[in-house]
Amino acid sequence: MHLRQVRSFVVVARFSSFTRAADLLNLTQPALTVQIRQLEQSLGVKLFDRNTRAVELTRIGREMLPVLERLLGEFDAVVANAREMANLRYGTVRIAALPSVAATVLPPLIARFKERHPQIRVVLRDSVGERINAAVRDEAVDFGIGSDIEPDAELETVPLFEDVMRAVVPAAHPLADAVEIRLDRLIEEPLILMDKGSSVRSLIDRAFADGGHLVVPAYEVTYMSTAVGLVRAGLGIAILPSTAIELRMEAELPSLAIGNPVLRRPITLVLKAGRSLPPAAEALRDMLTSWEA
Amino acid sequence: MHLRQVRSFVVVARFSSFTRAADLLNLTQPALTVQIRQLEQSLGVKLFDRNTRAVELTRIGREMLPVLERLLGEFDAVVANAREMANLRYGTVRIAALPSVAATVLPPLIARFKERHPQIRVVLRDSVGERINAAVRDEAVDFGIGSDIEPDAELETVPLFEDVMRAVVPAAHPLADAVEIRLDRLIEEPLILMDKGSSVRSLIDRAFADGGHLVVPAYEVTYMSTAVGLVRAGLGIAILPSTAIELRMEAELPSLAIGNPVLRRPITLVLKAGRSLPPAAEALRDMLTSWEA
DNA sequence: CATATTCATAAAGGAATTTTATTACTGAAA
DNA sequence: TTTCAGTAATAAAATTCCTTTATGAATATG
Incomplete structure (x- = not known):
């Protein structure tokens, strides 16, 4: 059985006419006649009683019509759904x-x-x-x-x-007006760092380790906003990704580029x-x- | 979209292999590749991620598989149902x-x-x-x-x-041993007839009318079994179709053929x-x- | 690194479907 | 009753579509 035949069946049933149904389906009438005959053969039952004057559903055809119509509709819905996904409408x-x-x-x-x-x-x-x-x-x-x-x-x-790390300092801090700071200079300050396990922290730990230092942060936080809060309270300097700083704090707190080495996070x-x-x-x-x- | 393509889709998904699916479908692998490509094109979405080493459903393919499988099953059920009707199994x-x-x-x-x-x-x-x-x-x-x-x-x-009418008489009736009786002879007896409106009654009325008689039945009944009961009680003679008599009363009550004219009901x-x-x-x-x- | 396996592709062949042209039938009108 | 108009069925030709054959490209395995 082919869906095309089922579609034809439904249209012929609706019009009670092969000629008009063929019109709608953009087919010639003989093609439609063949399709219906094939459908009937594959099902083993007659679907229409037809002569040159009238086309009418048989009892079995009448029973099958709503079922096939529903299934056809469900198929079409699946196709429509897929196409909507393809067209970014769903x-x-x-x-x-x-x-x-x-x-x-x-x-x-x-x-x-x-x-x-x-x-x-x-x-x-x-x-x-x-x-x-x-x-x-x-x-x-x-x-x-x-x-x-x-x-x-x-x-x-x-x-x-690439996300570049910057040092966020309290507004009242002596470094507040500096543009850049070397990494090893930061070790002298009370540091506010992200929890171990975060990618930002691993990057910082590795950089300090490369320079021969072991970091002992003054504060370890889970959320960047907490780090910012601690800085604002003057409790230390935070090392945070520049994207986060630009977007969230604007000019509220001064931040310095970190040099030698620059901490980059791809x-x-x-x-x-x-x-x-x-x-x-x-x-x-x-x-x-x-x-x- | 064609059902064949959907069928292929389901089988390929099941096997995660074009080659093995093609085997099962009695197709060559290139034919199957084309079918899946066409299905994907008609839906507008990729259904499988495939390379020469692995075939796997995409997320959308995974979402569509159970839906299409169900619809396919329903179609097959409709076909099976129709064929059972054709084969007199339903x-x-x-x-x-x-x-x-x-x-x-x-x-x-x-x-x-x-x-x-x-x-x-x-x-x-x-x-x-x-x-x-x-x-x-x-x-x-x-x-x-x-x-x-x-x-x-x-x-x-x-x-x-043709159903031929016979006269059913009580066992003790003088006519009980006769083989045939003329219609006009019956007019002298108390008659037990079916209700007006039944085809048996119309036939009888017409026959009597043709002979110039007007029947006034002694009893009018709706059910033939009632008529038989009345005869058995000796209350009159019933005129009933021979098929009914043969099948229902057997030798219980005597019945006579009616002649001149024979009452036939086609x-x-x-x-x-x-x-x-x-x-x-x-x-x-x-x-x-x-x-x- | 060679090999075997697997999916994709292209061209040729074959199958199926559609169209064109025609016939046969049926109901309505003359 | 006959004719006419309209309709489905049929047959053959043309076309479209699909499948196969042959081959290529990619990748995991030994």
Whole structure:
């Protein structure tokens, strides 16, 4: 049985006429006659009683019509649904991102995306690096945004931008007017750092270790806003990603570039290798990769 | 979208392999590749991520698989259902018949039919002549069995057999040993006749009228069994169709042929003109027309 | 590094479907 | 009753579509 035949059956039944049905279907009448005959043969039952003057459903045809019509409608709905996904008029994008990115870079991007594609749902999950990779691996998310991804055959990474660390100092601090500070100079100050396990912290620990230092932070916090609060209270200097600083504090607190070495954190897109994305996710990814910060 | 493509989709998904799926579908692998590509194009979305080493559903493919599988199953169920009807393994036959026929000739016939086709349901409705025709006309029944059908463009009739009227007399009646009786001789007896409106009664009234007589029955009954009861009580002579007498009373009561004129009632099959019958109804009709009483 | 396996592609062949042209039938009108 | 108009069925030709054959490209395995 072919769907085309079923479609023809429904139209012939509706019009009680092969000629008019053929018109609507953009077919010639003999083609339609053949289609109905084939459908009847594949079902083994007559669907229409027809002569040159009238076409009428048989009892069995009458019984089958609503059933087949419903099934046809469901098929069409599936197709329509798929096409809406293809046209970005329906769908969901699932992302896992580092909290710093999820809180700063992504919101305006997602806002622009929603503006363009209001019917697409975006699910954003903030997680630490390792969980991002895991989520991408089991396809719990369409893609992830992380940092410092170790090479993994299952994962494919695309560099997005580099996040440079800056030192955030209290307004009253003697360094407040400086432009840049060397990393080893910071060791003398009470430091406010992110928890161990965060990608920002690993980067800082590694940099200090490379310089022969061991950091003992004055405060360890989970959220960047806490770090900012501690700085504002004059309790120490925080080392935070520049994206977060630019977006969240504006001119409120002074921040200094860190030199020698510059602390860079590459922010990368994480994709499951060899897997295509749903159209909506692809569109968002494209906006992300072509994005000028 | 074609059902064939959907079928292929399901099989490829099940096997995660074009080659093995093609095997199962009795196709070559390139043909299958083309089918899946076409399906993807008609839907506008990728269903599989594939390389030469692995075939895996995309997220959208994974979402669509159960839906399409269900729809495919429903289609197959419709086809299977139709084929079972064609093979007389499922279906219903609806008949409207005169009460005398419904009570006597049909039961053994239906019994034989059910023996041969146990899964077919037979719905038998007993009605008077006019209602039989109406039921056939609006296709409330597949066919009818009546008598004395006036020509009607919408109806087609097939003679089945002739029902001959006989006089049923009480065992103690002086005529009990006779073989035949003339119709005009019956007028002298107390007669037990069916209600006006029944086809048996019309036949009798007409016959008497032709002979210049007006019948005034001693009893008018609705059911033949009532008539038989009255005869058994010695209250009169009943004029009943021979089929009914043979089948229901056996040797219990004597009955006489009626001569000059013989009262015949043609029993005919009534069909809606130009309409085909469902397979089950056709089978029962065939048994009926080829039946030796 | 070679090999075997697997999916993709292109061209040729074959199958199925559609169109064109015609016939046969039916109901309505002359 | 006959004719006419309209309709579905049929047959053959043309076309479209699909499948196969042959081959290529990619990748994991030994």
